[in-house]
Amino acid sequence: MALILYSGKTNKNAFKTFIAAEYAGVQVKWADNFEMGVSNKTPEFLTMNPIGKVPVLETPDGPVFESNAIARYVARLKNDNALFGSSSIEYGQVEQWIDFASLEIDANLLAWIRPRFGYGNYIAPVEEASIAALKRALGALNTYLAAHTYLVGHGVTLADIVMTCNLYLGFKALMTKTFTSEFPHVERYFWTMINQPNFIKIIGEVKQAETVPPITTGKKPSKPKEAKPKAEPKKEETKEAPKPKAVVAGEEEEALKPKPKNPLDLLPPSKMIxxxxxxxxxxxxxxxxxxxxxxxxxxxxxxxxxxxxxxxxxxxxxxxxxxxxxxxxxxxxxxxxxxxxxxxxxxxxxxxxxxxxxxxxxxxxxxxxxxxxxxxxxxxxxxxxxxxxxxxxxxxxxxxxxxxxxxxxxxxxxxxxxxx
Ligand SMILES: N[C@@H](CCC(=O)N[C@@H](CS)C(=O)NCC(=O)O)C(=O)O
Missing domain, CATH: 3.30.70.1010 (Translation elongation factor EF1B, gamma chain, conserved domain)
Known part of the structure; x- marks a missing residue:
């Protein structure tokens, strides 16, 4: 019988469960008719997770919440699962990287992203500190990955699943190429993992963010200039709710201009077709x-x-x-x-x-x-x-x-x- 996961279907924390389930051969299905903000506030849901957050896994023996714990539970359903490594030290390292992915990467990414997605107030020095801490973590990860294909051992472990899902949020929503190019081994690692069949099956094709989303908290940024990560191109901040890309302040006109020709199209014609x-x-x-x-x-x-x-x-x-x-x-x-x-x-x-x-x-x-x-x-x-x-x-x-x-x-x- 399939286990049931309560969550919105684009939640990277829910992806951890489904990817672990693919590796473990465990059946998990999405809860029917789940509506974020409604289904997770009902009394029945709160008996499964008193804080009312998703994802939550319903099992025949009771519910499990916290996405990393759910992924561990699903992986444990298969005996001697290589997702935990192949020795005690590897197991320790898997846990080490799961914590690193959560506390050093995810926490800082979320602190950066929340105000920009309209959750919580934008405070320039707080954003700056989050970006600095994120860069420190990515720098350390980059150094480690210069000599490693996987986080632990010679194959995918739960650490890679948690790390990749957390990085996915950053690559998709925040971290442009300009930002990530400082960390080439992290880039290589991320695209390698995300292209593994069990990841593609769950997450699908991933496109890297082209811009950092504007601040949408409804409050004027206290120090707009310093707020932006230095490497990013300048972009107008807006007081209004997010709009489709082409009509965000300052971009509308840009979108109407004809796309400039690729300079290669302007080269003298070649006899080679x-x-x-x-x-x-x-x-x-x-x-x-x-x-x-x-x-x-x-x-x-x-x-x-x-x-x-x-x-x-x-x-x-x-x-x-x-x-x-x-x-x-x-x-x-x-x-x-x-x-x-x-x-x-x-x-x-x-x-x-x-x-x-x-x-x-x-x-x-x-x-x-x-x-x-x-x-x-x-x-x-x-x-x-x-x-x-x-x-x-x-x-x-x-x-x-x-x-x-x-x-x-x-x-x-x-x-x-x-x-x-
Ligand atoms: N540490 C938790 C984070 C859970 C979490 O923040 N869930 C968000 C969605 S990604 C949520 O349910 N928010 C609803 C709320 O805060 O009421 C996990 O990994 O499962």
């Missing part, structure tokens, strides 16, 4: 060297396009094959913004860990486009080297990467992904 190359690549099934590779060099326009090798900077961390492949898959998804201007091949090399991730990219223009560098955080996780076209060995490496030639630099190709 990217779509023709992509079509040739996709349609060549035999004689790849003679047809596709030969065709590539005939089409290639060194004036209008540039070729780049990339090499993942943290190959030693690539100890789990599917995590490595997911990482590359996530990168290609995020490169979607460059589909009109790029072609890429990404290889996961080696049949034994650590796997090496190497790629080849063709970009419109003589440099890697700035908007790609700015907007796709994965770019900085790779070392980029422009292909020297007068070096035949480098050109042969290009051919081999396009062709998935094996063995590639002495290793088998575990996975080859194409961006086209």
């Amino acid at each position: 990217l779509d023709d190359w992509k079509r040739l690549y996709s349609n060549t099934k035999t004689n790849f060297r003679e047809v596709a590779i030969k065709g590539f060099w005939e089409m290639f326009d060194p004036e209008g396009y540039s070729l780049w090798f990339c090499n993942y900077k943290y190959n030693n961390e690539n100890t789990v094959s599917f995590v490595t492949m997911n990482k590359v898959g996530g990168f290609l998804q995020r490169m979607d913004l460059a589909r009109k201007y790029a072609f890429g091949k990404m290889l996961v090399v080696g049949y034994e860990p650590p796997y090496k991730v190497k790629g080849l990219w063709l970009f419109r223009g003589p440099e890697i486009p700035k908007f790609v560098m700015d907007e796709c955080y994965d770019m900085e996780l790779y070392e980029w080297t422009k292909v020297n076209l007068s070096d035949e060995a480098q050109k042969e490496r290009v051919n081999q990467m396009i062709e998935d030639y094996e063995p590639f630099e002495g290793g088998g190709i575990l996975d080859a992904k194409c961006f086209k």
